[in-house]
Amino acid sequence: MTREVRVVPYNDNWPTEYENEVNRIRGVLGEEIVSAHHIGSTSIPGMSAKPIIDILLEVRNIEKIDSYNNDMIALGYEPRGELGLPGRRYFSREYPENVRTHHVHAYQTGNIELVRHLAFREYMITHPDDAKVYSELKIVLARRFQWDIDGYISGKHLYMERMERVALEWYRSSDDSK
DSSP, X not given: OOOOOXXXXXXXTHHHHHHHHHHHHHHHHXXXXXXXXXXXXXXXXXXXXXXXXXEEEEESOHHHHGGGHHHHHHTXXXXXXXXXXXXXXXXXXESSTTOEEEEEEEEETTOHHHHHHHHHHHHHHHOHHHHHHHHHHHHHHHHHTTTOHHHHHXXXXXXXXXXXHHHHHHHXXXXXXX
């Protein structure tokens, strides 16, 4: 099934949607969750985004998360395993059917991907000019690749690689100064 690539203006309800959803997930995963974070473009105030809430979970034991697949299915999530990223457990939710609304990315404590995601979010929040450039890039790419998610992702790739490096360097240097 081909999905439309849709980038919409920032929605003030996204933080609340994140909180509501992470509370539902805590009801399933409970003590396995060390911390939960709203990540991705919907976590950056003012940024245009695909209207999908990304949830980052830091968990105690990544292997144990697999034992909750049926519980996550009951919440409306599709367990997708690592989906190309070793050490991750990924779940997607569609509601209503065929409308992707949530992604859950779970990593065990100590995984570098946790830092990468948080660094990017924090960098974009504190550097609104860069966030604006990224937001505008996504709008242009969504128009150009309206029915081609691979083209959209490919179009962002070089920008994302560069910004992730910049964000990680900034995040680590900010952390050192504390």
